Amino acid sequence: MPAGGRSKSAKKLSPLDIAKEEAAKKQTQIEELTEQLKVLREELDVRSAEVERLRKKLHTILPEILSHRDREKFPLEPVDDPIDVDAEYVREMIYMLVDDLYIRRDKRSMVEQRIEDLETRVTEQSLNYQHIVRKNLSSMASIEEALEAKTPADMQRILRNLKKELLLEKPVPQTKLKGTPPSDSYTRPSKSSHTMDIIHEMENTPFPLTKPLRKQSGDTHIRYLLPEIKQAVCNELSLEKKTGGDWRAFAQRIGVSTETILFWRRLNLKNTMEQVLTFWKDSKGATVRMLHRHLKSPEIYALIPAKLISDFYKVD
Structure with missing residues (x-):
């Protein structure tokens, strides 16, 4: 037999080799499908966990929603599991509850x-x-x-x-008399x-x-201080003095921090003492007697408003 004929017969695969190649291809396909199946199972586990989590939420929320429904407009037969309630029924009920919330909000406004x-x-x-x-x-x-x-x-x-x-x-108008000078007329x-x-x-x-x-009691809280006296105190202490006997000394005496005092000063308020009194009025000890005592202190020594307070309140 010629050599060329022998080489052609040698390249020809036997049925067993063909079967092996097909088996190898199928094995590769099986491995790919197995890997895909593994991924799908993992995704299924994630989805199942998410479904279970949502189911638990529904078991918690849905009974509350059903309990607040209008029983006349939305009658419901008893069910073993709230999840079995028709979805369209729940949707309409939620819409009604939302509308009711808007109405209540408008009423609240x-x-x-x-x-x-x-x-x-x-x-x-x-x-x-x-x-x-x-x-x-x-x-x-x-x-x-x-x-x-x-x-x-x-x-x-x-x-x-x-x-x-x-x-x-x-x-009462004065009667004009004859001969009365014009300067005396009324x-x-x-x-x-x-x-x-x-x-x-x-x-x-x-x-x-x-x-x-x-006189009123000296234990009167500064919230109820006569507004005219309060204005007199504010006018006196809002003006900064070189000696420091103004609203800054008063603020320090009632416990205002140095940072707050500097902040108020940077604001350039027209009536800073009113701001100090607003800060102080939340204290139970902010009485007219204490206000009078602070005004007469050596650091402030505002005698005019102090005298005004002592004229109207028992501070001695």
Whole structure:
């Protein structure tokens, strides 16, 4: 047989070799499929764990949602497992609950607005009360002065001034007499101008006009300090002095930190003492007596507001 024929027959694979190659290919495919199956099983375990976690959440949340439903609009037969409830049923119920929350939020906003209005009215009433207290103290002092008057004419003059301050009496025009010089004539002002002039005078008159009949307790908290006295204290101590006897010394005496004092000073507040009193008013010991004691201390020595406080409060 020729040599070329022998080489062709030698390259030809036997059925056994072919079977081995096919078996090797199938083994490779089996290994690839096995690896893929392993990955899928791992993913399945992850998904199963996630499903179990979500199921536990549903077991916790769904009964709460069902308990807050409108039982008339959403009747429900008893079920062994809340998860068995129809999904569309739960969806509609959740939509209703969300709408109800929006409605409640709107109502809450209306209530909050109403509260703000009431707070505004309370503030206005507080201001009115302060004006009434101011008039009351002035009236009591005028009555005391009238009782101590030496002559009926002095008493009438004091009472007449008191009536004018309380807007209870209009000025009486003087009768023009023939031959009276023009300088002695009196022109009655209109009702509106007379009232506005008196109100303007009361608003711009330094308070207090006179001492009260009865002093208030020195244990009064500074929250209830007469606003005119508070303003006098703030005006006196808000102005920084070279000696340091101003709001800074007061702040140090009530325990304000040095960092806070420096911060307030950098703010360049117009009324820094009011900020100090606002800080101090949260303390139970912030009484008028303690305020008076701080004002008379050697570090501050603000005698004018201290004297004003002692005229209206029992601080000695």
